[in-house]
Amino acid sequence: MGDLMARRHTRVAIAGARIGAPVLSMAFAALVAATASAQAQDQQQRDPAKTEVWTPLPKAVATPKDAAPSDAVVLFDGKDLSAWEAEQGGQAPWTVANGAFTVVPGSKGIRSKRRFCDIQLHVEWRTPVQTRGFEGQHRGNSGIFLQELYELQVLDSYDNPTYANGQAASIYKQAIPLANASRAPGQWQTYDVVWKAPRFAQGGGLVSPARITVLHNGVLVQDDTVLSGKTEYIGAPSYSPHGCAPIYLQDHDAKVSYRNIWVREL
Known part of the structure; x- marks a missing residue:
């Protein structure tokens, strides 16, 4: 078994x-x-x-030394103010000499004939050397208004105390610059700006606010700053619907000079 x-x-x-x-x-x-x-x-x-993406290819932009990019709109080439007009229309009244143009105090501002929304802006400016007897907001004051409404302050802020949201490179009465990169009076200075225009709904409501990035003499001073509305001397800023608009340069009773102004539409 x-x-x-x-x-x-x-x-x-x-x-x-x-x-x-x-x-x-x-x-x-x-x-x-x-x-x-x-x-x-x-x-x-x-x-x-x-992970290689071949299209769409970015467009080629030539960047010659000491000249505007090939796709830029040149607003001042050192010769004349043909791209600008007086504040109330007609020929721009400021003076042109030695490759620059200068504010004529009391003549009011000038604005670009062309209208813009989103842009990259390059502009060089210089405040006058004669500063004796002037201080604060009365020393080399002007302004660059994006879309005629939003002011990037131009001022002699070299050893010249004033309220911080009114000094050079401030968004006037709104945003204090991250640094004071000002050069002495009489020296040329540079603003390089990226501007994103506000968007409005068909009914007029704000969809997205304006935003600005600014380099002052190569130093970052406004970093994607959100604006609360148009520039106001008195009172709080606010928005009202508008479209693309000119760049406006302010006459604030000082012989501020400008040169090498160009814009790239974004």
């Missing part, structure tokens, strides 16, 4: 072995295939071409 039982267990074991071998072989093959697939996927993910 013992021999019979032993022979039966042996036969069962042999039969099980015969059945298990193909199963194990299939499982091993599946594991190998899964590993190979994972390796292939990993290799595919590591392929640098999978």
Whole structure:
């Protein structure tokens, strides 16, 4: 009886072995295939071409030394004020000499004939050397108004204390600059500006406020600053619907000069 039982267990074991071998072989093959697939996927993910985007190609913009980019709108090239007009229309009354133009105090401001919304703006400016007897807001005051409504302050802020949200590179009465990068009177200074115009709904409501980034003499002084509305001398700023509009330069009774003004529409 013992021999019979032993022979039966042996036969069962042999039969099980015969059945298990193909199963194990299939499982091993599946594991190998899964590993190979994972390796292939990993290799595919590591392929640098999978993250290369070839279109659309950015347009080519030439950037000649000491000149405006090739796609810029030049508003002053050192020769005349043909791109500008008087505040109330007609010929711009400011004087042109030696590659620059200068405010004629009492003549009122000038504005670009062309209207703009989102822009990159480059402008160079200089406050007068004669500062004796003048201080604060009465020393080399002018202003660059984006869309005629939002003032980036121009002022001799070199060793000239005034209220911080009214000094050079401030968004007048709204945003204090991050630094005072002013040069001495009589030296040329530079503003490089990125301006994002406000957006309004068809019904007149504000969709998104104006934003501005400014570099003063290469120093970041306004970093994507959000404006609360148009510039006000008295009272809080607020918005009212408008479209694209000229750049306006202010006459504030000081012989401030400007040169090399250009705009890239964004």
